[in-house]
Amino acid sequence: MDLTYTDEEQEFRACLRAWLAKVLPELPARPSPDDWPGRRAYDAGWQRRLYDAGYAGLHWPVDAGGRGATPTQHLIFLEETERAGAPYVGANFVGLLHAGPTIAAEGTAAQRARWLPPVLRGDEVWCQGFSEPDAGSDLASLRTRAVRDGDDYVITGSKIWTSHAEVADWCELLVRTAPISEASPKHRGISWLAMPMDAPGVTVRPLRTLAGSTEFAEMFLDEVRVPVANRVGAQNDGWRVTMVTLSFERGTAFVGEVVACRRTLGELARTAKANGRWDDPVLRRRLGRLYGEFGALWRLTQWNVSESEGTGGVPGIGGSVFKLAYSHARQELYDTAAQVLGADSLALDGEWVLDRLSSLSYTIAAGTSQIQRNIVAERILGLPKGR
Amino acid sequence: MDFRLTEEQQDLRAGVRDLLAGRYGREALRASVDAGGALDRGLWRELGEAGFFALRLQEADGGVGLGLPEAVLVFEEAGRALLPGPLVATHLAAGTVPGAAAGTAVVTAFDLGGPGGPGGLGGRLVAHLGDADAVLGTPSLPSGEPVRSADPLTPLHRVAGPGSAAAAYRDEGALLTAALQAGSALRTVELAVRYAQEREQFGQPIGAFQAVKHLCAQMLVRAEVARTAVYAAAVTVDPAEVAGAKLLADEAAVRNARDCLQVHGGMGFTWEADVHLHLKRAWVRAEQWRTAGEAEELLAGELLAAELPTAAQ
Numbered sequence A: 001m002d003l004t005y006t007d008e009e010q011e012f013r014a015c016l017r018a019w020l021a022k023v024l025p026e027l028p029a030r031p032s033p034d035d036w037p038g039r040r041a042y043d044a045g046w047q048r049r050l051y052d053a054g055y056a057g058l059h060w061p062v063d064a065g066g067r068g069a070t071p072t073q074h075l076i077f078l079e080e081t082e083r084a085g086a087p088y089v090g091a092n093f094v095g096l097l098h099a100g101p102t103i104a105a106e107g108t109a110a111q112r113a114r115w116l117p118p119v120l121r122g123d124e125v126w127c128q129g130f131s132e133p134d135a136g137s138d139l140a141s142l143r144t145r146a147v148r149d150g151d152d153y154v155i156t157g158s159k160i161w162t163s164h165a166e167v168a169d170w171c172e173l174l175v176r177t178a179p180i181s182e183a184s185p186k187h188r189g190i191s192w193l194a195m196p197m198d199a200p201g202v203t204v205r206p207l208r209t210l211a212g213s214t215e216f217a218e219m220f221l222d223e224v225r226v227p228v229a230n231r232v233g234a235q236n237d238g239w240r241v242t243m244v245t246l247s248f249e250r251g252t253a254f255v256g257e258v259v260a261c262r263r264t265l266g267e268l269a270r271t272a273k274a275n276g277r278w279d280d281p282v283l284r285r286r287l288g289r290l291y292g293e294f295g296a297l298w299r300l301t302q303w304n305v306s307e308s309e310g311t312g313g314v315p316g317i318g319g320s321v322f323k324l325a326y327s328h329a330r331q332e333l334y335d336t337a338a339q340v341l342g343a344d345s346l347a348l349d350g351e352w353v354l355d356r357l358s359s360l361s362y363t364i365a366a367g368t369s370q371i372q373r374n375i376v377a378e379r380i381l382g383l384p385k386g387r
Numbered sequence B: 001m002d003f004r005l006t007e008e009q010q011d012l013r014a015g016v017r018d019l020l021a022g023r024y025g026r027e028a029l030r031a032s033v034d035a036g037g038a039l040d041r042g043l044w045r046e047l048g049e050a051g052f053f054a055l056r057l058q059e060a061d062g063g064v065g066l067g068l069p070e071a072v073l074v075f076e077e078a079g080r081a082l083l084p085g086p087l088v089a090t091h092l093a094a095g096t097v098p099g100a101a102a103g104t105a106v107v108t109a110f111d112l113g114g115p116g117g118p119g120g121l122g123g124r125l126v127a128h129l130g131d132a133d134a135v136l137g138t139p140s141l142p143s144g145e146p147v148r149s150a151d152p153l154t155p156l157h158r159v160a161g162p163g164s165a166a167a168a169y170r171d172e173g174a175l176l177t178a179a180l181q182a183g184s185a186l187r188t189v190e191l192a193v194r195y196a197q198e199r200e201q202f203g204q205p206i207g208a209f210q211a212v213k214h215l216c217a218q219m220l221v222r223a224e225v226a227r228t229a230v231y232a233a234a235v236t237v238d239p240a241e242v243a244g245a246k247l248l249a250d251e252a253a254v255r256n257a258r259d260c261l262q263v264h265g266g267m268g269f270t271w272e273a274d275v276h277l278h279l280k281r282a283w284v285r286a287e288q289w290r291t292a293g294e295a296e297e298l299l300a301g302e303l304l305a306a307e308l309p310t311a312a313q
């Protein structure tokens, strides 16, 4: 149980901090949330700076172009960039946090050489085409079909809730390559493909979120041809490859956000002090409790990161425990913010309300809380699989 | 940074678990319930010999020379086993009250919150006073009136007057109590999961029903968050972190015991099942050293004062 950082880790933190202090003031102004091309350019520009300074894909293996940093260094990186107010990974999220690590772990040498460097440089943006209108929580029942025709797969179907689809160059696409039958259960006939978003037959239709923005989209695939060479992993083995992807998604995706939530809580306390609501003991205690909870969640993050040192950096299913606790605490935080702000929390020009709205997705995206509880109960506690 | 337990710490925890399983298993637990909660002096001495109380005394003073993180692991196991007695107070008294370190003396404390004193119900409650040789931080042993206790293994006395709250020990007392709570919370997850695997209804184990599964999953989440908070607080000994750990561990122990009872159905409502013993003890501990309201107020104060990371832009 050692929470002190080694000299090497402190040195790493100090260098990173100095670098951030130098580059952040040089960044251009942030684009408006609705300006998708602007957001992409902004996120790509930031990624390029990280790349040039040697901070891109910090936790990726060296032979995948990363720096092979330890999970603890990665934690420090996420903590310091958030603390300094550096841009969020944004449009590069899927490429850096799932598609990239999946290709690094499961792809061939040629696939790694083709796809990993542009992700690290910020030149290519990825999106995640997993969910379908009739396959959300029950992801393995997906129906988008890929039929082999010579050296290509011909793909027909549709995807939904695809974040960043409007600006993506590539899509990590799950397709059905064998029909569901008695002999072939539904999770067996799935393959993982890299699909170029500009391929003929791909149509993206933005969906409006409850926050009024267009964070995600519907995607229609009409006889889209994708080379067989773009398949990562064996044909019909995509489910296993996907599990690798999902463990990355749940494992490290929220580190920076815990830091952000703790800062937000501090701002909220000061606001409450200034507007008099701090004198309400019920509200004050609620803030105190949240401070305790986010403190514990930060420690749980450190715990999970330490544990992952023992598994070569692959995050374990402990990520589900974290996600369950964190997603609910985050929603509680913004509900408490609304109590502190009163009617002001309804003014849509404030960031609070947008964050409050977006916090509603945390118990849905990347596996709903109900699905996470199933995972915890069945895979950690060993309870029988249910119907 | 490596937050994981060292090998020595893992061995220590496993050793204590074995010791308690052998010396204070289920039969011993039920025997103490039948004996009306009187403290087993023999067991107390054995705990003393095993280093339970002297754990943090220097070796030169006859102690084991370990620190709070190790103490927390040991107390987690005690909480898991539902070991009764004023464990925390006696541990804190080691080195100052003669016999405490060796387990030949039983030391309790004015560690229960509540109004007490004038305006209260005529004095404050003290646990295990009838068995105690001393009260932590006070020169003499007060007398008190026995009170029927909600927890059959925590006898209570009412002592006239306000009593000294042993403020100097407050953070360590809260932390070790939180460790007991975390151990109990982890144990009730195990009890619930085991029952859910064994008990069948509608032709299948009840653990296959999602409503039951989700109760169990949420229990694990609470217990793991609390456990991590306790471990971290043992390393930093930061008062706010200790308060947070106590808050979360109290909640985990109490709510897990309730959910465990629910998973047990009618069986959970019986004297026979151990669940009620976990719940009642968790209620007692939630009133010890630092209550939820006090912890929240302390955390709120810290939050306002804390220098939190600020965005550069």
Ligand SMILES: Cc1cc2nc3c(=O)[nH]c(=O)nc-3n(C[C@H](O)[C@H](O)[C@H](O)COP(=O)(O)OP(=O)(O)OC[C@H]3O[C@@H](n4cnc5c(N)ncnc54)[C@H](O)[C@@H]3O)c2cc1C
Residues within 6 Å of the ligand: A127, A128, A129, A130, A131, A133, A135, A136, A137, A138, A160, A161, A162, A163, A164, A215, A216, A361, A364, A365, A366, A367, A368, A369, A370, A371, B210
């Ligand atoms: C902001 C946002 C961004 C997203 N981005 C992407 C993306 O980029 N790419 C992508 O592929 N997907 C994305 N998703 C989709 C997301 O993964 C799914 O929404 C999620 O997995 C739930 O699926 P669903 O929406 O079909 O809900 P459903 O599966 O229909 O669930 C509806 C309700 O039923 C419950 N439920 C379903 N099955 C069970 C069960 N077995 N037991 C108990 N309860 C159950 C759910 O918990 C939920 O409450 C995104 C979603 C959001 C909100």
